[in-house]
Amino acid sequence: MLNRRYSVLVSGKRYSSEFQTDQQYARSWKIILEKAYGTHAICQCPSNGSRKLSIKRREDSDGFHLARFAGTGHEHSNECRYYAPAPERSGMQGYAAGVVEEGEDGSIRVRLARGIRVQDPRSEGCESDSVKRSAGKSKPAMTLLGLLHLLWSESRLSTWYPAMEGKRNSSIVNYALLQAAERVSASRMKLSEVLLLAAQKDSKGAARNQAIAKSALSRDLRLVSISPLARYSPERHSEHMSRLPIAGPFGMPMLNLPSTVWATAARRFERELSAWRRGSRVISIAQFTQRKGDSFLQGDVVELALMQVSERWIPVDSDYEGVIEGKLHAAGRSFDKPLRYDADESEVFPDFWLLDTGKDFPLEVFGMSTPAYLERKDIKTAWYNREYGGEGWWSWNAAVDPKGKNIPPFPPKS
Structure with a gap:
């Protein structure tokens, strides 16, 4: 079971996961954390690490909560809700210092190669060019694909346990991504403020997408959409598509796909597009700028990245990995x-x-x-x-x- 809450030690006394979460103990748990504020708790997950937890005040209330210390996620067991892989266990090791910074409250700040604010001069550069300039060296910023990988990893969608059988679907995936986006910030704002996710018609997700899009338009913010590509159709999906073909587009602006952006994506993600045409599930992440003054919402994609996933939504980098x-x-x-x-x-x-x-x-x-x-x-x-x-x-x-x-x-x- 992923994201499991274990017992913790606070001031030398053990408190069970039930005591931490059951409403009947909420007042007592708050008093305990308030008295221990300024010290630390220790997670009791089965690991050899120190597993220290910070006692934090909630920003939106007078309550308290526990959070892992920055850079200590790997000290917890893989099933623990405070776990995070060590950078050297993945491509996270490839970033320069400061590109990804973990806060003491569990938040993550990232430096994107293309910013979220349209008026940000640095944000006008090309994401892929930023990476090419530093090939073979620590990367100075995170690309759109890197951001997708970060959200997937932080959502624990790259991990599989047999107990998950039948419990991972598009709704669960979206919920996990949105929870992760609440903790990830870029350009001094939470990613959740500009993130659109696949949604069904007349759903809460569609209403949320529409509200996020309208808010971003008034604030001059670029939006980020994450959605599976729609099922491939030779008749509708030609070599020169003018719109991004995504599944569950409801509530999102219509995404216009400039030929130059599509040509770049087709070159960079040739393998993923081939897998899509063969019927595999492929996730798209797009960053786009909305058009002002139109009678209906639409946007122009400025960057597109793709990632193939299995039936269990596990990313794979080749057909052999899929096997x-x-x-x-x-x-x-x-x-x-x-x-x-x-x-x-x-x-x-x-x-x-x-x-x-x-x-x-x-x-x-x-x-x-x-x-x-x-x-x-x-x-x-x-x-x-x-x-x-x-x-x-x-x-x-x-x-x-x-x-x-x-x-x-x-x-x-x-």
């Missing part, structure tokens, strides 16, 4: 997909982490046989052997076994 994700699910395994963000290819981290072997176990899929890739494979193999030992990691060489007839067995559960 492994499916086999892990069929085997009833618990696993996590570390995301690349904007990291350079030189950064090393696994394709998956197994979470049910006693200690997190790295899985790697080798998918090509070009000279450059084989050189890279040797580097990664040496790194894995050095970090985990020859028996401490798993790999499948899909380049010599493309039909998956000889996929090695996964390490056993603990």
Whole structure:
């Protein structure tokens, strides 16, 4: 079970998860936290870390709450609500200092390559150019794809446990993304203030989208939409689409897709678009500026990024990864997909982490046989052997076994 609330120690006394949440104990819990304010609590999740928790005042009331200390998320167990992966376990390691900053209240501040405020001079630059200028170095800002990866990771949508079977759908995904967006800020505002999510007709989500869009128009703010692409149709989705084809567009402005933006996206996300045309679920994240003075809301997309996900909404970076994700699910395994963000290819981290072997176990899929890739494979193999030992990691060489007839067995559960 993800985002589990464990007992905590406050002033040396243990308080159960029920005591922290049941309404009958709300007044007593508030008094306890108020008396301990200025000290810290300790989470009792099963982990060897210090697991200290800060006691914080709520901004919108006279209450108190607990939050993990900045940079300590990895000290908690993976199931714990205070958990966050260490940067070196994913592409988060590829950012320069200051691009992603975690607050003591659990909030996250990010520096986007294109700002949210239209009048921000820095925001007029090209997101992808910002990354290209620093290829091979720590990235000076987060791209739109990096932002999508951040929200997916913070929402714990990149993690799967067998107990989730049948419990992850579009409504759950949207709720998790919106909760994460409440904690992520950019351009000195919460991302939730400019985030539109897929919604059905006449739903609360559609009404929320419409209200967010109208508010952003009056404040000169760019909007960000996250939605699966609509089911591919050869008749409607030509090579030169003029509108972004998203599922659940209700309440959103009509998204016009300039040819230059589409051409850039088609080049950068050729693999994802190919998967979409074959029927796979692909998530879009678009940043757009609304047009003023029109009789109905519409906007012009200025940046577009895509991400393929499995039936369980787990991101996959190749069809071979999709095969492994499916086999892990069929085997009833618990696993996590570390995301690349904007990291350079030189950064090393696994394709998956197994979470049910006693200690997190790295899985790697080798998918090509070009000279450059084989050189890279040797580097990664040496790194894995050095970090985990020859028996401490798993790999499948899909380049010599493309039909998956000889996929090695996964390490056993603990």
